[in-house]
Amino acid sequence: MPIRENIEYVNRLKADAARKCGRTGDDVLLVAVTKLHDVDEINEAIDCGITDIGENKVQEIVSKYDRVKPVRWHLIGHLQTNKVKYIIDKVAMIHSVDSLKLAEEIDKRAAQHGLTMDILIQVNSAMEESKFGITTEETGQLIQDILANCPNVRIRGLMCIAPFEDNPEDARVYFEEVRKLYDEYGKIQHPNLDFKYLSMGMSNDFEVAIEAGSNLIRVGTMIFGARDYSKKQGE
């Protein structure tokens, strides 16, 4: 896989989409999603300028962590409460917070390490049964509950995984709904809320997501090629 060319291509499409709505490519952070890819491929991507990588399983972060060059790690997949302790000192941001219970565990572990953890709230605006995340209606309450109970957690924005659509245009409404919430809740004045990231868009839909307001895209397949799920390493 020509990783360098793929990254350049994604960066070009990202910049084009950003320009369409009066922004530049630099306004949109590219997180390279490295799940099921080898450490060698990840290090190659880092050599090509990737500064942020995303993994969706705790186990993969733990097993690769020491062999990957310095980079910011993002936990983008569902996180079980009992696994927070394994990644609390390894990741820069957790994108998948969808309950107070999980936020409280992150808060507790962050305190033990003397750090404040950046998190995003995962919103399932399409209300797909198969996906994690809270509904748009629940978002405001969860933000308030976290702000009231988790002093070692900083809410940096929202994350959304749109339903897979053959035509990515069909995902636009789900992105736009989360963008509205992002604009609304970003106005909250609180020391532990500082909205900076709207994490929306994957290989198949990131251009539409950027047009809808995303400023962080999570791209795997378009950089590294198709994943080999026979290499699955468990959670």
Ligand SMILES: *Cc1c(COP(=O)(O)O)cnc(C)c1O
């Ligand atoms: C796998 C994954 C991605 C990347 O998906 P691609 O289609 O390979 O770009 C993005 N976000 C999450 C949460 C993922 O699990």
